[in-house]
Structures are given as structure tokens and as C-alpha cells.
Amino acid sequence: MNLIERVRKAERLSSDIYLIRIESERISSSASAGQFVNIKCPGPEVYLRRPISICSIDRSEKTIDIVFQVRGKGTRLLSDIKAGDTLDILGPLGRGFTICPEHKNILVAGGGIGIFPLLQVLKDHPAERKTALLGFRNKSAVVMEDEFNKYSTDLKIATDDGSYGIQGFVTALLQNAISEDRPDMVYICGPAIMMEQCVKLLKEKDIPCEVSMEQRMGCGMGACLVCACKTRSGSDWDYSHVCKDGPVFSGDRIIFESE
């Protein structure tokens, strides 16, 4: 019944992005890339837990890293966490990315805070070619470049304003990448509109992909049914639940907003 874990390290990566390294045998031993944890933010006026993806797992050190952006009350409280503090943390939760050892050439495409769950995919995947395409608002928003460089064979960065890397969106990077070289599998996480466009691009080329979805959550484990996400179900549709059926879904299962 113990959900309390110790923080080994807490670090600010950019103006509003923070990394927390958590010591947890429980989580590190069973977590896989793309899963998430549900964290009780310590402080007043925050009632629900906050879902955050596992960014990196160190199974020998028995730690996991989460990386998050300060968005509201909860993430602000989390940004005050220091090494040595404890956190009440549920996880690992949800269905992570599918790692198929037969795939030799994979690609990850991430936008903004969507890049974080993709790092562990690169770390865990045995593919020979691993392309990473990351999109950021501007130069000062670029984080974790070294880590992604380390675990990919090819890293490309785009910024909305061109202040770093190529000017444009990740979708543009993806379009180029797949026209040059067809990946066996693409892993996508980012804003809904970006994921939708990526999935569309890939569908045209019949390249399989997985996307990691976001939705407001309660329990985080499939019981309260609040985290609904529209998915195809035969010729009909249904609401799946991001916390249990996801957060990772096969790209072709998701019915995006604009459909």
C-alpha cells in the first residue's frame, strides 16, 4: 500500500520544463516506454493526480525520469520539488508503445511536450535505424537534444519560427523523412492536430504508426471512465479510455476531432 517514492534529482531544463528523477523499484522494474505515472502534487487546492509520461527508465539504477511543462497549479507545485523530497505516485499505468524486434527502421515524431515519452522508445528499441524528428516552438524551447541524439541514429529538429533547426512543423520533417526512406514503424506524440496530420501522411503511404493520446483523467486505471477517446470499432465507433486502452493507440484506431 506504499505509493511514496523518493526524488533523487530535480532539474530545470528550460524556462518552463522540469525533469524529476524518481527512485522506484516498483515502477522502474515493470514500466515500459510510453506508459505513464499518476502523481499527487503536494499542495493545497490540487485534488486529482496528474498524469505524466515516463520519459526515461534506468532499470539498473531503479529510477525513472519524468519531464514536464508547467501548465497550471499541479505542475507548478511539481516544479518546486527538490531532491530528497517524496512523491505519492501511482504507476506504471496504461499501455505503452509496441516494440517489434523485427522492425529495423523506426521513426519517432514528437512535438513540444510530446517528445518525452518517445525517448524510452529509442532506448528500448533494437532497430538499426532510429530517426527522431522533434518540433519545438522556438530555440529556447529546445530541450533534451543530447539525449535524443544519443539514442537515435538520425535527429532532426524543427522550430515554428526557424530559430533553431529547420523552420516549420514536425509534419514537414516527417513528410521529407518518409519520402526518402520508408520506416517500418512510426511513434508519434504531440498536439492533437500534429498527430492527426502525421497519421494522415502515414496512412497515405500505408506506414503503421502509434500515437500517444492525452485526456483529462480521474483514476488513471480504467475504473471511472472519464478519459474517453473516440476510436474506430468495426464500422462503428466507441469511446476507449486513454488511461487503460492507451495512452498509446494504433494510429488508425483514433478518430480525431475534425473527422
Add this chain to the structure above:
Amino acid sequence: MNLIERVRKAERLSSDIYLIRIESERISSSASAGQFVNIKCPGPEVYLRRPISICSIDRSEKTIDIVFQVRGKGTRLLSDIKAGDTLDILGPLGRGFTICPEHKNILVAGGGIGIFPLLQVLKDHPAERKTALLGFRNKSAVVMEDEFNKYSTDLKIATDDGSYGIQGFVTALLQNAISEDRPDMVYICGPAIMMEQCVKLLKEKDIPCEVSMEQRMGCGMGACLVCACKTRSGSDWDYSHVCKDGPVFSGDRIIFESE
């Protein structure tokens, strides 16, 4: 608009009694004995402020001391406060004890956590004789003996079980004290039943007294009218408000529960 003050010292005086010394020019410069402060306890699930008497004022050091017992959520949170922390604190509030320079012989009678507001009376009063009668549950509950010793000319302690001082209640000490020597004024603070009995004893001898009342509070400044306390008003009665009309009242004004 700044209510935030720094904690200079935080100390545990007994198993459940804590002292906090707060640096505050604002409060120390205008506070008088018997007034209180209203403190926002830092932590979740505590909405209202908590009223705590000012125990001691150091006007040259610009600090005040509060001493409190851990009773529930709020005081538990306060007990975690450390030197260097800050507190959101309203005050000084209420009407304190009346200090009449003509009085040469005064007496303070306190029971349990009721002793704390009495210390500053002893410190501020110019009387020649200052008797302090303090009641505690048992020996391990005895706190601040040195301080009361220092500022009184005569200190007597009673414990309910006789494990320290005289066995019995403060009322017994008071009965003895006033039969030997008639004080000009008596200041009382403690459980309602103790205050009621003390007031009765003193009334019989026609000795004036003041009592410091407790009641659950909202605003702490007379606006919300929740902290009602039954008081005489001519031949009728009325509800006075502990936070503004009190907490200190003339003993003969209070209509105690059992009346």
C-alpha cells in the same frame, strides 16, 4: 497588503506544545497583552485561519511569540513550521487585557493552553505584586515555568494528578490566594468551566477580573459575526463577538453556559 512574516525560531516545549517566534514590526509595535493573531496554516485542507493568542512581545527585537497545542489539522501544520519559513498572519486583533497602573497587586490564573496570553500581562504590568497561578494536567504538561517565574513575584502550580506542584485545580489555588491576600485585579484564561468557577469565586469577594474567551472564528475582525459569546446587556443579554469585543471581557459581563 503584506501579511507575510518570517519565523525566527520554532521550538517544541513539550510533547504537544510548540512555540513560534515571529519577526513582525507591524504586530510587535502595536500589540498588547491578551490580543491574538489569526494565522493561515500552510497546507492542504485547512481553509480558515487559526486564532492564537500572543504569548510574548519583544518590542525591541520586533518579535512576538505564540505558543500552541496541537489539536487538529491546523495546529499540526503549524507545528511543522521551521525557522526561516514564512507565515501569513493577521493581527494584532481583538481587545486585550486592561492594564491599570493604579493596581499594585495583580493575579493571573491560567489553565492549560490558557496560560499563554497571561505571560505578557505579567511582563507589561507595573504592579508590585504579581501572583501567577497555573494549572496543568500533569507534570509532563508543565511548560514555561521559568518565564512565568521570571515575570511574577509569586508562582504556584497545580496539576490535576498532583504529579507536580499542588494536586488540584487552579480554582483551588485561587481560593487560597484570595483568602490570604486580596488582589486588585485578576486575569483569567483557561477552559470555560475553570473560568466560570474563578469568576464566581471572585464575584463573591467582589474582586474585579478579566477573562479571555475562546470561540470558533471566521474573519477574526468583527465582520462575519460567527464568534458569538453570551454577554450581559443591562437586564437583558446579547451576543458579543470574541474577536472584536474580546477575546478579553470583564468577568462579570460573561454569561457562562451553565447559567
Add this chain to the structure above:
Amino acid sequence: MSNNINMSVEIAGVRLKNPVLAASGTFGFGREYSEYFDLSLLGGISVKGLTLKPRKGNPPPRIAETPSGILNSVGLQNPGVHYFIENEIPFLRKYDTAIIANASGNTVEEYEQMVEILSDADIDAIELNLSCPNVKEGCMSFGSTAEGIVNVVKRVKKYAKKPLIVKLTPNVTDIVEIAKAAEDSGADALSLINTLLGMAIDAKTRKPILKNITGGLSGPAIKPVALRMVYQVAQNVKIPVIGMGGISNGTDAVEFLLAGASAVMVGTAGLVNPYAWIETVKGIEEYMKETNISDVKELIGGLII
């Protein structure tokens, strides 16, 4: 404050310099808070609930703390409407802020007399409290049915020479029905919500914490219910709505304005933070600056569905 921002609103012909008022019963007659800030910074003040004769109120304890809220059972302790007129109005009139007299009665006749008396007083509007949960007779029993509302409002309307704001209780099945009844009976504006009837128990002593057993729940805990009712009512009436219930800062106030309130009241939050009232005014201004809105009236009913 800022010159290019227009914060003023109008409620039933009364111009308020900004849409933030002190809620009745949490601000006394303003004296206490006047030591903390300039009352002229407020759009208006709804004073402690008044009755024809002085009232002692309920026995203590009258307050209990609950999760993100409080229960109170003050029971309309007040010095009576005549004392108010003689002793409190002159004080309040020193400030440039609207005075709203919050009035209760035990009978319809008492409501009529209150409105008649207050109509000749130097105040800006009358807020008819048909919603106090803490008194046995009158008040909430009038306010919890449409017929009760119609009965009181129609009758007092004849005596009203000041704008009549009717304050509604949330302890009803259909707030829209009640609101419409008030509108149809002649209310010039509505204010909502009063407190939700609640209770707190001390497991240790096994007793209710409030001597009165039940009390009125207010504070942030009730904000979702208040917002919903304000939204529903504002959609369904033409008269202005003053929204309240758990507002603690500018963001909360903006939410109520977006939901359709023309002004807001802040109550319980001020018991914890005496600057809550003026911080709410500033918070709205900041929101307007950040979102490039120059007239606060643009926010009213601005919810995007």
C-alpha cells in the same frame, strides 16, 4: 486604475464603478475592512442582512470548517434596519461605493415594511434575502418555491422606490423556475447563490459542530454549483444577474461574468484573506489586459460553447 480599461457595469439602473461587490453577511457594515483598504475601491457593498427589529442570531458555535469551505449559522444577527439607517449609512456614504441593503423578514408584511423603510433611506438598492437557511421562519421558506417568491416579490414591489434585487437560494430543484418567478413578479435584478444547506459532525464528541445543527455552506467548495446556476439563470432571464459562491480571485470572477453574471459578490474568501475583495477587482483588470479587453461588459455572457 488603468485609464483605458472600463470596469463599470450597471445593475438595474445602478452604476457600479466595477463589478465586484462585498457579499452580505461577510463584510459587516464595512467598518472593519475599512481599516484594511479604501472601501471606494469596491463596486458596492451588500451589508449584513437586516431585519425590522434587532436580532440576536443563533447560539455558538456558528461556524465550521469544511473542505474548501465553511458552514455558518449566524442566523441574521443584526441591529435592526433603523439602527442601520441612523448609524451605518452615514459612515458608508463617506465612500464612493454603492450601498445595497440586504433585507429579510419573518412574514410578508415584514418584507413589505422593510422595503418601504429602505426605499426612503440613502441607499442604492435593496437586496431581498429570500434565501437564508439559518432562520426558522420566513426567508428560505419563501424563497424555495416559485409561489413563495411570487407572493413576496409582487407584494413588496408596490413599496419599492429603489431597485429590487432578489437573492435566491440554491436549495431548490429548479433554479430557473424560481428565477423566472422573481423576474415576472417585478425583480429588477437577481443575486445568487446564497448558501447550500449543510452540516458538520465532530466524530470525537459525536456532536454536530454547529449548535444550530445545520448551517449554510459557502466558499470555493460551492463554486461549481454557483456557476452552473448563474449560467442557467442568465440564459433564461432578461434582468441582470449578480453571481456569487466561492469567488476568491479575479479568475473566479471572470468565470462568473462569462457565465452571464453582470457583477459578482465575494464573501467567504474575504474571511480568510481580507484583501480578497480588492484583489478580485485587480485580478479582473489583469485578465482584461492580458486578453486585450477594454470594457468589462464584453465579458458578460461571453462563454464560448
Add this chain to the structure above:
Amino acid sequence: MSNNINMSVEIAGVRLKNPVLAASGTFGFGREYSEYFDLSLLGGISVKGLTLKPRKGNPPPRIAETPSGILNSVGLQNPGVHYFIENEIPFLRKYDTAIIANASGNTVEEYEQMVEILSDADIDAIELNLSCPNVKEGCMSFGSTAEGIVNVVKRVKKYAKKPLIVKLTPNVTDIVEIAKAAEDSGADALSLINTLLGMAIDAKTRKPILKNITGGLSGPAIKPVALRMVYQVAQNVKIPVIGMGGISNGTDAVEFLLAGASAVMVGTAGLVNPYAWIETVKGIEEYMKETNISDVKELIGGLII
């Protein structure tokens, strides 16, 4: 747990090993939490609200955080009563805990059919949800008037071969009237409260946070309202009352028992703390040890006024 403490209670002929149940809609069909603790530790489980046919529920977002509470607008997403009977009861029956089927309908006929079907299923009781605020037809519209209650309860009663618990909505003027109507129509027990209708707005986007605009408020914020209603109802009916609304621990549960509840349900608290259900059981036991009570039934209605 401790041998000399009797935690069992009886609700409408159903013996519960302890008075703590999982509240409908917050516990799914138990599968998820069975990975966290042994479901046999619970007095019972009220499963996710069932309907005749599968329901997709409302569009997301379906949850908003509010001060000390949440709003939800799930809208009764469920796989239908037949799926439940075939696929979920066998799983739940592996545990030694009471199974309560929470049932909703769009029409009185649907309620009748639900009760008929569930009466032949291997469950311990039926909880008639006459109080869901998140669906357009049925449900709350039946539960918010005494006539609506009488109409549904009387008619389904004929089909009921299992104890019938009627779940009440708090969004009413007079909960006692509603409760009595349910009792008189044949309810074997009452459960209350369901959620309070509320709303949340995001000032930044100017939109309601819930896609459904309004939702049901639950969690600690509503505890004072729930306690008051349980107290009022328990004073006025003879059938047992199951209390809920914001219970997060043993102390909260004891408060509801003292107010007159014969058992309690824990819902929202479990979404934050998956051990809330069993910690509540333990908390009641600890309270009983501290206060030297050997039978939990002694607490029921034990409020000292």
C-alpha cells in the same frame, strides 16, 4: 481484522461484512482495483451504472477538477446489463463481497425491464439510479419530484425479487419528501447522495471545461450537503440509509454513521487514493477501538444533539 470488533451491518436483508461499499461509477466492475487490494475486504460494490443497452456516454473532456472535488459528465457509459451479467458477475462472485447492480433507464418501462432482468441475476441488491445528472432523458428527471419517484418505484417494485435500494439526487428542494415518497412506494433502502449539478469554466479559453457543459459534483466539497441530507432523511424514514458524498477516510464514514446511515459508500476519494476504500474500513475499526465500541451498529444514528 480484530476479532472482538463486529463490523457487519444489514441493509434490506443483505448482510454486509462491513459498512463500506464502493460507490457506483467510481469502481468500474472492480477489476481494476482488484490489482490493488483484495475485493473481499469490502462490504460491497455498487457497479458502474447499467442500462438496458450499451451506452457510449458523453464526449470528452468528462472531468474537471474543482476545489476539493471533481465534476464528471461520463453519462453512463456502460456495456449494457446483459454484458454485465455474462461477463462481470462471474468475476465479482469470486470475491466475498456484496454485489449491487446500479441500474438506470430512459423510460419507466426500461426501469421495469432492468429490474426484471437483474432480479434473476446473481447479485445481492439493485440500486435504482434515479439521480444521474449527466443524461438528457430519464434518471434525474424521474428522481427530482416525489411523483416521479412514486411512479418509477411503484412500478418496478412489482418486478423486484431482490432488495431495492433507491438512489436519490441532492438537486431537490426537499430531500425528505423525496425520500418518504421512495419509502412509501416500496424502496427497501435508500442511498444518497448522487452528485450535485455543477459547472466549470476555463477563463483562458472561455469555454466550459466539460464538453457536456454541466456535470456532477462529487468529493469532499459536497460532504456537508451529503451529511445534512443523510441526517434529515434518516430522521424521517424507517428503511436503512446508505450515506455517501465526499467520504475519504474512517472519520468521514463515522460521521455519516452517526448521522444515521447504516452503511456508506466511497467514490471520488478512491480516484485519488486507490486504497481509500480499505483505509475507510480500517479507519472505522480504529475509531471503534479508540472509543471502545465493539459493534459498528452502535454508531448508527448515534449523534448527540
